[in-house]
Amino acid sequence: MPEFDIAVFGATGFTGRLAAQSLAQNPDLKILLAGRDRAKLEAVRSSCQYKPGIRVVDAMDKEAVAALVKDVKVIANFAGPFSKYAHFIVESVVKEGHAYCDITGETVFIGEMIKKFQGEALRTGAVLIPMAGFDSVPADITSFLALESARAKSWVIDRMDHYYKARGGFNGGTLETALAMQESGDALKFMDDNILIPDPSWPPPPPVPHKPQYEPFLKTWSAPFFMHNTNARVVRRARYLENAQDTEAAKAVYQEHMIIGKGPLGHFAAKIMDAGLSVGAALSTKAIGRKLIRAVGPSPGEGPSQLAQEGGFYSGTLLAREGDKVRVAVRMKSKGDPGNVFTILCITEIAKLLVKEKPAMRGFTTGSLAYGHKLVEKLKARGVKITTEIFP
Numbered sequence: 545m546p547e548f549d550i551a552v553f554g555a556t557g558f559t560g561r562l563a564a565q566s567l568a569q570n571p572d573l574k575i576l577l578a579g580r581d582r583a584k585l586e587a588v589r590s591s592c593q594y595k596p597g598i599r600v601v602d603a604m605d606k607e608a609v610a611a612l613v614k615d616v617k618v619i620a621n622f623a624g625p626f627s628k629y630a631h632f633i634v635e636s637v638v639k640e641g642h643a644y645c646d647i648t649g650e651t652v653f654i655g656e657m658i659k660k661f662q663g664e665a666l667r668t669g670a671v672l673i674p675m676a677g678f679d680s681v682p683a684d685i686t687s688f689l690a691l692e693s694a695r696a697k698s699w700v701i702d703r704m705d706h707y708y709k710a711r712g713g714f715n716g717g718t719l720e721t722a723l724a725m726q727e728s729g730d731a732l733k734f735m736d737d738n739i740l741i742p743d744p745s746w747p748p749p750p751p752v753p754h755k756p757q758y759e760p761f762l763k764t765w766s767a768p769f770f771m772h773n774t775n776a777r778v779v780r781r782a783r784y785l786e787n788a789q790d791t792e793a794a795k796a797v798y799q800e801h802m803i804i805g806k807g808p809l810g811h812f813a814a815k816i817m818d819a820g821l822s823v824g825a826a827l828s829t830k831a832i833g834r835k836l837i838r839a840v841g842p843s844p845g846e847g848p849s850q851l852a853q854e855g856g857f858y859s860g861t862l863l864a865r866e867g868d869k870v871r872v873a874v875r876m877k878s879k880g881d882p883g884n885v886f887t888i889l890c891i892t893e894i895a896k897l898l899v900k901e902k903p904a905m906r907g908f909t910t911g912s913l914a915y916g917h918k919l920v921e922k923l924k925a926r927g928v929k930i931t932t933e934i935f936p
Contacts, residue, residue: 546614546615546616546617546642547574547615547616548574548575548576548597548615548616548617549573549574549575549616549617549618549899550567550573550574550575550576550616550617550618550619550620550895550896550899551575551576551577551578551599551612551613551615551616551618551619551620552564552567552575552576552577552578552596552620552622553578553579553601553603553612553619553620553621553622553623553633554578554579554621554622554623554624554629555577555578555579555585555588555622556577556579556580556581556584556585556587556588556845557579557622557623557717557844557845558715558716558717558845558846558847558884559622559647559677559715559717559847559883559884559887559888560579560588560622560623561588561591562884562885562888563620563622563888563891563892564577564588564589564592564596565588565591565592565593566888566889566892567596567620567892567895567896568592568593568594568595568596569593569594570594570896571594573896573899574596574597575592575594575596575597576596576597576598576599576612576615576616577589577596577597577598577599578598578599578600578601578612579600579601579623580600580601580602580603581600582598582600585598585600586598599612599615603623603629603630603632603633604629604632605632606632606635606636609632609633609636610632610636610639612636613633613636613637613639613640613642614636614640616642617642617643617898617899618642618643618644618645618895618898618899619633619637619642619643619644619645620645620646620891620892620895621633621644621645621646621647621648622646622647624647624648624650624717624718624720624721625650625720625721625724625725626646626648626650626653626654626674626721627650627652627653627724627725627728627730628724630646630648630653631657634657634661634672635661637670637672638661638664638665638668638670638672639664639668640668640670641668641669641670642670643670643671643672643673643898643899644670644671644672644673644674645672645673645674645676645891645894645895645898646674646675646676646891647675647676647677647679647887647891648674648675648679648721649675649679649680649718649721649771649774650721650725650730651675651734651739651740651773651774651777651778652725652730652733652734652739653730654674654675654740654908655733655739655740657672657674657908658740658742658908659742661908662742662907662908665906665907665908666906666907669906670906670907671898671903671905671906671907671909671914672907672908672909673894673898673909673910673911673914674908675774675778675910676890676891676894676895676911677883677886677887677888677890677891678771678858678882678883678886678887678890679771679774679775679778680771680774680775680778680779680910681890681894681911681923682706682708682775682858682860682876683706683775683776683778683779683798683800684775684778684779684782684910684911684912685876685911685912685919685920685923685930686706686860686862686874686875686876686930687704687706687779687782687798687862687864687874687912688782688912688913688916689872689874689920689930689932690704690862690864690872690873690874690932691783691864693864693871693872693874693932693934694864694866694871694872697871697934697936699866699871699872700792700866701796701864701865701866701871701872702795702796702797702865702866702867703796703797703798703799703864703865704779704796704797704798704799704862704863704864704865705759705799705800705801705862705863705865706769706775706798706799706800706801706860706861706862706863707759707762707764707766707800707801707802707803707860707861707862707863708769708800708801708802708803708858708859708860709802709803709857709858709859709860710802710856710857710858710859710882711855711856711857711881712848712852712853712856712857712858712880712881712882712883712884712885713847713848713849713852713853713856713881713883713884714841714842714847714848714883715842715846715847715848715883715884716841716842716843716844716845716846716847717844717845717847718883719837719838719841719842720838720843720844722828723828723834723837723838726828726829726834727834734773735773737749737776737777737780738777738780739777740777740778740780740781740784741780741781741784743784743788746784746788746791746794747791747794747795748794749780749794749795749796749797749798750795750797752797752799754768754772754799755768755818756768756804756811756814756815756817756818757801757814758811759801759863761863761870761873762803762861762863763806764803764804764805764806764810765804765805765806765810765811765813765814766801766802766803766804766814767801767802767804767814767815767817767818767821768800768801768802768818768821769800769801769802770802770821771800772799772800775798775800776798776799776800778910779798780794780798781910782910782912782913783796785905785909785910785913786913802817804817824837847883847884848881848883848884852881853880853881853884853885854880854881854885855881856879856880856881856882856884856885856886857877857878857879857880857882858876858877858878858880858882858886859875859876859877859878860875860876860877861873861874861875862874862875862876869935870935871934871935872932872933872934872935873932873933873935874930874931874932874933875929875930875931875932875933876928876929876930877928877929878927878928878929879927886928889923889926889928890911890923893919893922893923893926894911894915894919896922897914897915897918897919897922898914901915901918903915904916
């Protein structure tokens, strides 16, 4: 029987430290902090309300990782780049039939893990919910609720457009992971719509333009949302896991947009935002560009100030269409920096559910498929506003 409920792996990083402090507010949970540096782990422990245990573990030490996983029910992983540091953790969780969640956006790595370990995970009963933060809980939950409402009305949804408004800071770890993907060549594979679908016969969605667009329902201009390539893959995997034989679901479009503004100024601003994203993407493909980005961006372990975290927010509206008609609108709102406050809220609630509740689906899954409305209600209880509107 595992001694601990949840191990926070990478507890000394910026987001891992925040997660440790959040989980250690629960006296009924036995928390373990795991990382490479004992002194840093002790510092994080001293900042926690209920003092967790400590385990010094190097993610590259396969035997040490296996011993850690045996001792805990759930690994909540914050140590990236995940393609570099998470392989032995995932392998051990699958072998033991335990549970795992993380905050990666590295769909290429997760796709590789699915191909390698999904069969064994289903045999051992392991439950793995990667991308359990701002990547990609809003996309997963809003699409789940929209499609559930549509099915109740016998509507066939052809397209879902998710419109984001957000304010927050940027973490050095997130930046380093993105740059590492470019250096490894994974960024090209990142564009594969079916990167999380192991069945090569499952058809890809029709191509859609990634450019500034006007949304008549919201009466606003938008630019492409930079997290689309991660979130859209998670939404497609959820549809595949629901019914791998439903090729109509495979053809449905899911696209993400950043709300910019209304009128001619909104249109102009959307073009500027789109151009800025293109320049940033181009810079990251060149060694000199990555060097410049690292020089001006936050370093691993760094993140936004407490004031910036508290002043952030996320607001999203997902529009589900049957043909040209909007049938369902799902709205989600949360206070706090999306990449830190909201991410920590999401992954800690998922980790606690993994400890206390039996999931509806095992193997590599998503929060919505494992816990559905239980997760929705947990998020609401933490102050996240989630509403669904139907348009007959």
